[in-house]
Each structure stands twice: as C-alpha cells, then as structure tokens.
Amino acid sequence: MPEMVDKVQPDNFFDIKDHVQYEKQKLAKMNIIPQQQPKRWFFQRNTFRYRTSIPKRVLWFVGRSIRRGIIFWIIVGAVMYISVKLYHLLEIGNPFSSTSKMMNKDVKLFITRLVQFFEAEYRMSKTTYVLVKIYAKIKYHMRKLGETSAFSPLLEHVHRENAEDILKLCKENGGLYIKFGQEVASMQGLIPKVYITTMSILLDHVPSISYNEVNRVFMEDFELEISDVFNDFDPEPIAAASLAQVHRAKLIDGTDVAVKIQYPIVQHYHVGDMFANKMITKVLSVFIDGVQEPPQEVTDQLHAEIDFTNESINAIRVRNNFLNHTDVYAPIIYNEFSSSRVLTMEFIEGVNIDNVPKIKEWGFTTKDVANILFNCFAEQIFEHGFLHADPHPGNIFVRPNPKNPKKPQIVLLDHGLYNSIGDDFRLNFAMLWKAMILNDVSNLEKFCGIYGIPDYKMFIQIMTMQKFDKIGGDNVIDDIEKLTEGQDLLNMFDRPDMKEKMENMQIMFAVMPQEMFLYFRSMFLLRSVNRSLGAPVNRFTIFSRVAARVINKEANMGALHNIVFEMRLGMDNVFTWFIQSLFYLMDTLGFTNQMLNYVITKQK
Numbered sequence: 001m002p003e004m005v006d007k008v009q010p011d012n013f014f015d016i017k018d019h020v021q022y023e024k025q026k027l028a029k030m031n032i033i034p035q036q037q038p039k040r041w042f043f044q045r046n047t048f049r050y051r052t053s054i055p056k057r058v059l060w061f062v063g064r065s066i067r068r069g070i071i072f073w074i075i076v077g078a079v080m081y082i083s084v085k086l087y088h089l090l091e092i093g094n095p096f097s098s099t100s101k102m103m104n105k106d107v108k109l110f111i112t113r114l115v116q117f118f119e120a121e122y123r124m125s126k127t128t129y130v131l132v133k134i135y136a137k138i139k140y141h142m143r144k145l146g147e148t149s150a151f152s153p154l155l156e157h158v159h160r161e162n163a164e165d166i167l168k169l170c171k172e173n174g175g176l177y178i179k180f181g182q183e184v185a186s187m188q189g190l191i192p193k194v195y196i197t198t199m200s201i202l203l204d205h206v207p208s209i210s211y212n213e214v215n216r217v218f219m220e221d222f223e224l225e226i227s228d229v230f231n232d233f234d235p236e237p238i239a240a241a242s243l244a245q246v247h248r249a250k251l252i253d254g255t256d257v258a259v260k261i262q263y264p265i266v267q268h269y270h271v272g273d274m275f276a277n278k279m280i281t282k283v284l285s286v287f288i289d290g291v292q293e294p295p296q297e298v299t300d301q302l303h304a305e306i307d308f309t310n311e312s313i314n315a316i317r318v319r320n321n322f323l324n325h326t327d328v329y330a331p332i333i334y335n336e337f338s339s340s341r342v343l344t345m346e347f348i349e350g351v352n353i354d355n356v357p358k359i360k361e362w363g364f365t366t367k368d369v370a371n372i373l374f375n376c377f378a379e380q381i382f383e384h385g386f387l388h389a390d391p392h393p394g395n396i397f398v399r400p401n402p403k404n405p406k407k408p409q410i411v412l413l414d415h416g417l418y419n420s421i422g423d424d425f426r427l428n429f430a431m432l433w434k435a436m437i438l439n440d441v442s443n444l445e446k447f448c449g450i451y452g453i454p455d456y457k458m459f460i461q462i463m464t465m466q467k468f469d470k471i472g473g474d475n476v477i478d479d480i481e482k483l484t485e486g487q488d489l490l491n492m493f494d495r496p497d498m499k500e501k502m503e504n505m506q507i508m509f510a511v512m513p514q515e516m517f518l519y520f521r522s523m524f525l526l527r528s529v530n531r532s533l534g535a536p537v538n539r540f541t542i543f544s545r546v547a548a549r550v551i552n553k554e555a556n557m558g559a560l561h562n563i564v565f566e567m568r569l570g571m572d573n574v575f576t577w578f579i580q581s582l583f584y585l586m587d588t589l590g591f592t593n594q595m596l597n598y599v600i601t602k603q604k
Contacts, residue, residue, distance in 0.1 A: 120272025350397030378546035419518035
C-alpha cells in the first residue's frame with residue numbers, strides 16, 4: 001500500500017479500513033503511538049533487541065536460545081528414535097534378512113555405526129540421569145537429616161530406592177551393565193548391605209534370549225543351522241551370564257557339550273557402552289572426589305572378553321597349567337565348533353562353589369574346598385603369572401573328583417577375563433607377600449620403591465583389605481565384620497583423616513603397576529567367596545606359603561628356608577587361634593559389644 005501520511009485525504013474517502021490505517025500512520029509520525037511492526041518469520045531479524053534495555057535483551061536472547069534448543073533436541077530425538085526403530089524393524093543388522101541382502105556393504109556398515117552411536121547416546125543419557133538422581137537424593141536426605149555419612153542407617157530407605165533404580169537400569173541396558181551389577185553384588189562389607197541384596201538377583205536371574213536368536217547367532221558365525229552341527233540341542237539355557245548364555249547339547253558322535261552363545265546386543269553396544277562409561281566417569285570425577293577412569297589394562301581386557309576366540313586360548317592355557325593337579329580342572333574346548341561369539345566346551349556336572357548344603361551333602365568340608373581354591377589362585381599369581389580375573393561363584397564349580405570321589409575338585413569356568421603377569425612383577429610380588437607375613441619392613445619398602453609407591457602400609461592395606469598390623473587374623477576380622485554387617489569398614493569414611501587418605505590413594509593408584517588392578521578385582525571376588533563358605537581358611541597364610549615356595553624354587557634355596565618359614569607361619573597361626581578363641585569366649589560371656597565399641601573408639 002502506498003504511503004498515506006504525505007497525501008491529502010481524498011474527498012470521497014469511504015473505506016473505513018484505509019482511514020484507520022491513515023490515522024495510525026499519522027499519529028506514528030507525531031510519535032504518539034509506536035510504529036506497527038510487520039509480521040516476521042522466526043528466521044527474520046528482530047529489531048526488538050536493538051530498541052530495549054540490556055536486561056530485556058539478555059532475557060530475550062536466553063528465552064530464544066532455550067526455545068530453539070528445545071526444538072532442536074526434539075527434532076534430533078525424533079530422528080534418532082525413528083532411525084533406531086527402522087533399523088531393528090527392517091533387520092538391517094541381520095545378514096540373512098531380505099533388506100540386509102539388498103543393501104551395499106559399506107552403506108549397511110555406515111547405518112549400523114550411526115544407529116550404534118544413537119543408541120549409545122540414549123543409554124549414556126539414561127545412565128547419567130540415574131547416577132545424578134542417586135547422588136542428588138543422597139545429598140538431599142543427608143542435609144535434611146543432618147547426617148555427615150552417606151552410610152547412616154537413617155538413609156536405608158534411600159539406598160533401597162537407589163538400588164532398585166540401578167537394578168532396573170542394568171536389566172534394561174544389559175550387556176556390560178549386567179556385569180557391573182554383578183560387581184556391585186560382590187562388594188560385601190564395602191557398601192550398604194541393601195545394594196548387595198538387591199543386585200544379587202543378577203548373579204542368578206539374568207535375562208536370556210530366545211532360541212531363534214541363538215540360532216541366528218550360530219548361522220551368522222558358521223553359516224549352518226544348529227541341527228547341522230548338534231545331534232541334540234536344549235532350547236532352554238541352563239545358565240545365563242552377563243555376556244552370554246549356556247545351552248546343553250550333544251555332538252553328532254554323542255559327546256555331551258556346553259555351548260556358550262553370546263548375546264547379539266553385546267558386540268552391538270560394546271563400543272558405545274565403553275565410550276559412555278568413559279564420559280560418565282569424566283563427568284562424575286568433576287563433582288565426586290575419588291572417581292577415576294578405569295586403567296587402560298582393564299579396558300583392553302574388557303574388549304578382549306567379548307571375543308570368545310581369546311577365551312578359548314585362555315582356557316587351553318589354564319588347562320595345561322593344571323594338568324598335574326587332580327583337584328583343579330578346566331573343561332576341554334572344541335575349537336572346530338567355536339567362533340568369536342560361540343564357544344563349545346566339555347559339559348561339567350557340578351554346583352556353584354557357594355552351594356554349601358550340596359558340598360556338605362557330598363561329604364566335603366568347606367575348609368577343604370577353600371584350601372583348594374586359594375592354593376589354585378595363589379599358584380596362578382606367583383607361579384603361572386596368569387590370573388583368572390572373574391572368580392565369582394557362578395564361574396567356579398565344585399564336584400566329586402572323578403579319580404577319587406571322596407575328595408572335592410574345583411572346575412574353573414568362564415576364561416574370558418585374565419590378568420597376564422610379567423615375570424619381574426610376579427617374583428617381586430611373591431617377595432612382597434613373604435616379607436608381609438614375616439613383617440620384613442625393609443623388603444616391603446624396597447618393593448614399593450621399585451614401583452614408586454610412597455606408603456607401603458597403605459598399599460598393603462588396600463591389597464589385603466585389612467589393616468597391616470592385623471594381617472594373618474583373617475578369621476577374627478571376618479567374624480567382626482559378620483557381627484557388624486560390615487559397618488566397621490563403612491565407618492572409615494566418617495573419620496576426619498579419610499579425605500587425606502583418599503587423596504593418597506588416588507596418587508597410589510596413578511603409579512601402581514597395571515597388573516594390580518585386575519588382581520584387586522580377583523581378590524574382592526575371592527574374599528566374597530571365602531565369606532560365603534564361612535571363612536574357613538586363612539587366605540593370607542596360603543598365599544604367603546605359595547609365594548615363599550616359588551621364591552625358594554627360583555633362587556635354588558635349600559629346604560632349611562622352607563622349614564624356618566613354616567615355623568614362623570605356625571607361630572602366627574597359634575597366635576591367631578588364641579585371639580579367635582578369646583573373641584568367642586568374650587562373645588559367649590556377652591562382652592562383644594563392649595569390645596567392638598572399644599576397637600572403634602581406638603580407631604577414631
């Protein structure tokens with residue numbers, strides 16, 4: 001419309017709309033009313049921010065950024081959701097589907113990687129939300145109740161809700177998250193008991209996959225049906241773990257075998273989950289002291305664990321290491337029927353090592369079983385230099401020894417995660433154990449000095465999970481922990497010097513040999529197994545005896561050194577028996593609570 005302000009009003013002015021527009025523009029020229037702004041699309045420049053005060057401009061800019069951000073992430077989320085749904089609906093990842101066969105290999109790989117990235121982002125955001133929610137909830141209730149410790153009994157209901165959230169997250173995400181949940185279930189005495197109880201479900205009840213999915217994995221790896229290889233194959237799994245499930249089957253020649261089938265989602269999500277774990281750890285380390293990234297050694301081992309080819313190599317090596325032992329066994333591996341996601345092995349009849357009623361029903365004692373177990377792992381550390389790093393109860397079977405049914409035999413399963421220990425570290429570590437039992441401070445300082453560890457006492461306490469001056473009294477310490485349900489360890493975090501100790505521990509972990517990290521994992525799990533058996537043996541005595549034997553063998557020492565060492569161990573065991581008897585006597589007389597209060601007071 002042409003400008004009307006500079007024109008004279010026509011005589012025959014009958015259009016009311018034009019007249020109103022004319023009056024508005026005339027008043028605007030006289031600065032009586034603001035000029036009318038034309039309609040503006042969201043991408044056009046807005047002159048509002050140039051005509052108002054700075055605070056209003058800032059508010060306008062923030063509001064616009066939030067609106068645009070919300071719109072952007074809604075669009076991105078919708079694209080990610082639709083892409084993932086279409087990918088699984090069209091079965092692009094299944095090489096036998098019609099859609100997959102029609103697609104170019106490079107295009108299919110690109111789409112798969114893109115979908116994996118989208119799913120990793122979703123899983124990471126879900127994990128971050130749960131962790132932040134847990135942290136915020138604990139901090140809020142601590143402040144509300146005026147508590148200074150996150151382990152206070154008053155926060156039990158909060159920990160129960162948090163444990164349920166973690167369990168739900170692990171079940172939904174599966175794969176490595178199941179393994180993480182199993183790790184939490186094994187941390188007895190270190191975290192509130194409600195987490196142990198809740199997460200223990202994942203040790204026995206892991207979500208499994210259907211027979212059709214099992215057959216698909218087998219076809220993808222061998223290009224054969226299951227019926228082409230096995231004479232009989234039980235469609236129901238006899239066991240389900242964090243990364244795979246196990247089926248009982250018979251080969252064509254009638255041999256009984258156990259077939260371990262990896263879940264299809266494991267390799268699909270593995271790279272994204274490892275990246276998510278790294279990013280979440282970095283974020284949490286900003287807000288929570290003591291949170292650190294897992295060392296590269298652990299990350300590499302987790303990458304290797306999802307390749308069953310590595311597991312078959314490890315299993316064969318362990319089997320050869322214990323060929324001369326009748327009380328330790330590793331199943332035979334059938335490589336011709338194994339791949340990166342399928343592992344076929346000898347079928348073993350047995351029970352989990354924590355099945356105490358069945359062990360006693362066979363006429364064995366838990367002490368006999370524990371002795372075999374800790375001697376086995378001591379030899380792995382000090383003699384073979386090849387340590388099973390995932391010894392939870394489901395991976396260790398007990399059965400009557402086939403050559404002598406009156407004696408127990410332990411069977412090592414799941415050889416995916418192992419710790420390779422170099423000869424230098426193996427021998428130095430054996431010397432450390434021997435020096436620790438003999439209280440040889442000079443050799444303890446020498447070992448720690450080799451690896452740049454400044455505080456040998458703290459290192460030994462971390463390594464053994466006990467105070468340095470109490471090593472050897474394994475049964476006594478475990479008995480105290482049973483009575484207090486682990487509260488003596490948890491209360492360490494209430495002590496005023498704990499922050500300084502945590503800082504020293506971080507420095508120590510930074511310089512610690514890589515072999516120690518998977519060693520710690522093994523010891524945590526073995527400690528839990530020992531407690532489930534009733535702590536019938538002194539694991540420190542067994543470890544130190546094997547360490548001394550290896551040192552004497554390597555240095556060609558005579559029998560006299562072994563005799564002197566055994567005498568020293570005997571004296572320590574007599575002293576331990578005396579303390580243990582005194583403890584039970586005081587418990588019988590009703591003085592246990594007074595004694596525990598005295599010990600805790602002295603520690604503070």
